[in-house]
Amino acid sequence: MMTPKTPSDSLTIMTDMVLPSETNPIGNMFGGELLARMDRAASIAARRHSRRIVATVSVNNVAFSKKIPLGSVVTIEAKVSRAFKSSMEVFMDVWIEDRESGERQKSNEGIYTFVAVDEMGEPVNVPSLIPESKIEKQRYKAALRRRQLSLVIAEKMNPLEATELVALFTGK
Numbered sequence: 001m002m003t004p005k006t007p008s009d010s011l012t013i014m015t016d017m018v019l020p021s022e023t024n025p026i027g028n029m030f031g032g033e034l035l036a037r038m039d040r041a042a043s044i045a046a047r048r049h050s051r052r053i054v055a056t057v058s059v060n061n062v063a064f065s066k067k068i069p070l071g072s073v074v075t076i077e078a079k080v081s082r083a084f085k086s087s088m089e090v091f092m093d094v095w096i097e098d099r100e101s102g103e104r105q106k107s108n109e110g111i112y113t114f115v116a117v118d119e120m121g122e123p124v125n126v127p128s129l130i131p132e133s134k135i136e137k138q139r140y141k142a143a144l145r146r147r148q149l150s151l152v153i154a155e156k157m158n159p160l161e162a163t164e165l166v167a168l169f170t171g172k
């Protein structure tokens with residue numbers, strides 16, 4: 001049996017700034033650029049958890065709630081929030097830093113899912129995850145609901161078998 005890991009074992013912090021070629025016509029960071037940076041950070045976190053080759057299997061949610069202006073210093077903090085059999089959910093918090101005060105402001109969140117694979121690209125088992133902090137426990141619990149939603153949308157799960165979703169909608 002594989003030794004369980006904690007979210008801290010996979011913590012990945014990526015800091016970089018926004019250059020002119022990475023902005024849209026009104027001078028804010030291009031969404032696809034942020035998605036790519038998040039994919040990179042999250043894949044490193046999934047690799048740290050599994051110590052395997054990992055492939056992005058789904059982008060569950062990214063909310064572009066705040067603009068990220070040209071020149072911003074952007075920090076992505078990624079941690080595995082739950083591990084299933086071969087798949088891992090990675091939760092990311094994105095921060096921007098005020099140029100003058102250095103104060104950090106939360107700009108985005110993102111949730112990606114990765115699958116650990118062998119050299120032939122076949123899924124392989126990963127260690128389980130033991131959440132520690134309050135927020136890690138909340139994200140761990142909600143990850144099952146997100147997994148079921150993602151699988152139902154991908155038509156890989158019968159909605160009636162999505163127990164967490166059924167409970168969410170029916171209260172049962």
Ligand SMILES: CC(C)(COP(=O)(O)OP(=O)(O)OC[C@H]1O[C@@H](n2cnc3c(N)ncnc32)[C@H](O)[C@@H]1OP(=O)(O)O)[C@@H](O)C(=O)NCCC(=O)NCCS
Binds near residue numbers: 056058088147151154
């Ligand atoms: C990832 C990949 C190996 C999975 O292969 P597969 O035949 O779909 O394997 P499975 O159906 O057994 O799924 C493997 C795991 O992924 C999970 N999964 C599959 N689709 C998913 C989805 N849409 N959302 C969440 N999880 C998903 C399954 O639940 C399973 O998890 P588990 O083992 O923890 O229970 C395969 O789909 C693949 O190679 N995809 C391309 C990946 C890639 O190139 N990514 C970069 C995009 S450019």
